[in-house]
Amino acid sequence: MVQQEKMKYKRTHFFINRKLQGNYMLLYFIPMLIILVFMIFTLYFAAQTIINTAAYIVKEDIKNIVSSQLQDKIEPSTNLYKNTIDDITVYLNDFSENKKYRSAVLVSLLWVFGIGIFIIIIQLVLLTIFFSHKLAGPIYRFETVCHNIINGNYKDRIILRKGDDMQNLAGLMNEVIVKTRERFIKLKETKSEEEKLKIIETIEL
Numbered sequence: 759m760v761q762q763e764k765m766k767y768k769r770t771h772f773f774i775n776r777k778l779q780g781n782y783m784l785l786y787f788i789p790m791l792i793i794l795v796f797m798i799f800t801l802y803f804a805a806q807t808i809i810n811t812a813a814y815i816v817k818e819d820i821k822n823i824v825s826s827q828l829q830d831k832i833e834p835s836t837n838l839y840k841n842t843i844d845d846i847t848v849y850l851n852d853f854s855e856n857k858k859y860r861s862a863v864l865v866s867l868l869w870v871f872g873i874g875i876f877i878i879i880i881q882l883v884l885l886t887i888f889f890s891h892k893l894a895g896p897i898y899r900f901e902t903v904c905h906n907i908i909n910g911n912y913k914d915r916i917i918l919r920k921g922d923d924m925q926n927l928a929g930l931m932n933e934v935i936v937k938t939r940e941r942f943i944k945l946k947e948t949k950s951e952e953e954k955l956k957i958i959e960t961i962e963l
Contacts, residue, residue, distance in 0.1 A: 789881070796874070796877070796881075803870055804871065807870055808866065823846055827841065893924075896918050899916050900931070902914075903915070912935055912938060912939035913939070914935070915932050916932055941960075945958075
């Protein structure tokens with residue numbers, strides 16, 4: 759029996775309300791696309807930062823090597839030039855193991871990705887607040903009206919703001935309240951027992 763009930767309510771269609779689901783897909787897709795573009799930009803900026811940092815360090819280190827080797831030398835010898843070039847070659851070969859370079863690149867990456875992640879977190883928080891507010895407001899209103907109905911108040915209505923979700927459900931719920939209230943009013947005001955029975959017969963309990 760339980761298995762039959764599960765099969766009865768098994769979901770076969772994922773697009774039940776195409777308009778609502780389409781709006782949500784669009785609302786989520788555009789911000790995610792913006793975040794993706796921002797991440798690509800961040801990676802590109804990080805790569806440019808690494809290249810610029812490496813170029814700056816190499817330039818400064820080579821400048822220091824040349825200055826230390828040829829400083830105060832009015833007419834440097836060929837051997838001195840050769841030694842300087844050899845030192846530069848060794849430096850370039852060992853550059854990947856340069857702790858100064860690694861440290862500079864790490865600091866640059868931390869700054870770039872740190873700022874990028876911080877901005878993404880702010881975007882996600884704002885998006886979460888925005889999307890949850892479009893649902894939280896209507897849900898709160900539904901709960902309030904349902905509590906009023908439980909307490910016997912059939913005069914309240916679900917009024918949502920423009921742009922809120924579940925407008926169709928709110929309209930349907932209001933119609934349920936109106937029809938139920940009309941039935942109760944008829945039962946209350948009708949004197950004839952026959953009329954009361956007719957009204958009761960239209961209600962399935």
